[in-house]
Amino acid sequence: MPVTRGFTGRPRGGGNDRLPPGQHDTGAGWPTLTAELTPQIDVDEWTLTLDGLVEQPTTWDWRGIHALPADSYFGDIHCVTTWSKFDTTFSGVSVDSLLEVTGVKPEATHVFATSTTGYTTNLPLADITDGKAWIVWDFDGKPLTPEHGGPVRLLVPHLYFWKSAKWITRLELRDHDEQGFWERNGYHDRGDPWLEQRYQGDA
Amino acid sequence: MTQIVPTPVASSWTTAVVREVERLGQDFVKLRLEVADRTPHVPGQHYVVRLRAPDGYTAQRSYSIASDPDDPLVELMVECLPRGEVSSFLHEVVEVGDVLEARGPIGRWFVWGGTTPALCVAGGSGVVPFVSMLRYARRTGTEPLLRIAASAQTRERLPYADELEAYGAFIALTRENHLQTDGSERVAAHIYPEEIVPLAEGIERAYVCGSVGFVSFVGRILGEAGVRSDTVRVEQFGPTS
Ligand SMILES: Cc1cc2nc3c(=O)[nH]c(=O)nc-3n(C[C@H](O)[C@H](O)[C@H](O)COP(=O)(O)OP(=O)(O)OC[C@H]3O[C@@H](n4cnc5c(N)ncnc54)[C@H](O)[C@@H]3O)c2cc1C
Numbered sequence: 280m281p282v283t284r285g286f287t288g289r290p291r292g293g294g295n296d297r298l299p300p301g302q303h304d305t306g307a308g309w310p311t312l313t314a315e316l317t318p319q320i321d322v323d324e325w326t327l328t329l330d331g332l333v334e335q336p337t338t339w340d341w342r343g344i345h346a347l348p349a350d351s352y353f354g355d356i357h358c359v360t361t362w363s364k365f366d367t368t369f370s371g372v373s374v375d376s377l378l379e380v381t382g383v384k385p386e387a388t389h390v391f392a393t394s395t396t397g398y399t400t401n402l403p404l405a406d407i408t409d410g411k412a413w414i415v416w417d418f419d420g421k422p423l424t425p426e427h428g429g430p431v432r433l434l435v436p437h438l439y440f441w442k443s444a445k446w447i448t449r450l451e452l453r454d455h456d457e458q459g460f461w462e463r464n465g466y467h468d469r470g471d472p473w474l475e476q477r478y479q480g481d482a
Numbered sequence: 483m484t485q486i487v488p489t490p491v492a493s494s495w496t497t498a499v500v501r502e503v504e505r506l507g508q509d510f511v512k513l514r515l516e517v518a519d520r521t522p523h524v525p526g527q528h529y530v531v532r533l534r535a536p537d538g539y540t541a542q543r544s545y546s547i548a549s550d551p552d553d554p555l556v557e558l559m560v561e562c563l564p565r566g567e568v569s570s571f572l573h574e575v576v577e578v579g580d581v582l583e584a585r586g587p588i589g590r591w592f593v594w595g596g597t598t599p600a601l602c603v604a605g606g607s608g609v610v611p612f613v614s615m616l617r618y619a620r621r622t623g624t625e626p627l628l629r630i631a632a633s634a635q636t637r638e639r640l641p642y643a644d645e646l647e648a649y650g651a652f653i654a655l656t657r658e659n660h661l662q663t664d665g666s667e668r669v670a671a672h673i674y675p676e677e678i679v680p681l682a683e684g685i686e687r688a689y690v691c692g693s694v695g696f697v698s699f700v701g702r703i704l705g706e707a708g709v710r711s712d713t714v715r716v717e718q719f720g721p722t723s
Contacts, residue, residue, distance in 0.1 A: 280532075280534060281497065281581050283533040283534050283535070283583075284575075284577075284581075285575040286571055287535050287536070288540075288541055301542055310694075311718065314592070314716055315716055316698075316701040316716060317701070318711075360544065361541070426694065426698075463590065464589060478585070
């Protein structure tokens with residue numbers, strides 16, 4: 280592809296090996312990008328259901344999910360709209376803890392996440408197990424705000440952030456893959472920032 | 483969340499030759515591009531523009547399409563952000579004849595296919611996808627289905643203001659008084675719910691495009707005007723405060 284005449288880009292001091300290709304550091308900012316109006320969800324009414332190909336389908340309420348072992352993520356997040364945010368801290372529980380409660384049937388290969396708004400996203404099971412995904416309610420020690428998915432969102436930091444469904448209410452284990460909201464709308468099925476898997480058709 | 487418009491999206495990069503550049507004051511630059519192997523778009527979709535430095539570094543950003551699908555060129559309207567990497571390049575450096583990498587159309591959600599009675603509410607440069615919709619509506623005679631309300635600080639900061647007014651769009655300026663098409667003067671203010679109510683009558687869908695703050699403000703007044711939140715489709719860009 281051609282070099283763009285006159286474009287040198289922002290100064291790139293020595294190459295930042297934490298920045299996936301095509302991303303820039305958003306610094307202290309945390310842009311939001313949603314396709315819907317932000318819902319206001321009362322924690323007293325919120326529940327999360329994990330079902331589908333599990334031994335024991337389970338629904339947690341706010342108190343129930345807090346009774347699971349606390350876990351947190353410290354590290355970077357990457358949005359497909361080209362910003363990355365370094366050194367974020369999210370607290371909640373590991374998805375592994377939820378799967379330990381429900382058990383996983385051997386034929387399960389994928390998970391389909393759904394939000395209160397009807398937003399959906401799909402992930403291979405391997406992308407949410409072994410310490411790779413969390414259900415979180417705190418950011419930097421404070422409750423997650425509604426714009427950022429509060430009271431509770433999925434967090435899958437090694438993939439582009441549209442996979443980290445806001446306002447999560449259900450995780451369904453399946454034996455097949457089915458595209459979610461952005462995936463049907465032209466975005467990549469997996470969304471690995473290091474492979475720059477932004478849109479359908481990217482490697 | 484259902485999908486009704488069968489909407490193509492392009493799955494590979496192509497090139498776009500800049501055929502026209504129009505710099506509109508300090509704030510905006512209008513680009514008209516000839517896209518190779520072009521896939522037709524549906525109003526509301528966007529392109530991704532990618533710039534490439536000699537050392538291989540690239541920067542890519544999304545820009546809504548302003549043109550009618552029938553237009554032989556793809557029109558973008560870019561707002562220049564201070565220190566913005568891609569917008570400043572497009573505002574200050576780009577010239578007719580330059581070749582950019584482009585990918586599009588993209589997006590199957592924030593689209594209007596000309597069949598649904600809809601209200602579009604834009605803040606500043608958020609008006610761009612709605613200009614494509616209004617041009618399409620004018621050409622296909624579907625204007626009665628499409629209503630537009632646009633808000634900006636001043637008339638200068640609202641791209642396509644003339645075209646919007648000619649279409650009969652409602653315009654709210656927040657920092658200067660504005661002479662409405664009916665001859666009355668509207669005192670500088672944000673959009674009032676009373677101003678949205680008549681526009682929202684009979685619509686099946688609302689589209690809101692602008693900054694995060696603008697979108698949440700409009701979400702509230704749409705709610706007050708009785709618009710169900712599950713009929714509202716949102717696209718956010720611009721400052722994220
Ligand atoms: C679907 C979609 C459609 C869009 N359509 C349009 C459109 O039609 N028109 C339009 O104008 N935009 C549109 N946008 C926004 C556009 O994609 C870009 O985000 C915008 O042009 C800014 O890009 P940039 O490279 O100029 O700024 P960036 O470099 O990304 O910077 C963004 C902001 O952060 C600040 N900033 C960045 N880095 C630094 C730093 N190191 N220090 C200090 N400040 C910094 C900049 O000053 C700037 O204000 C759209 C976005 C989406 C997602």
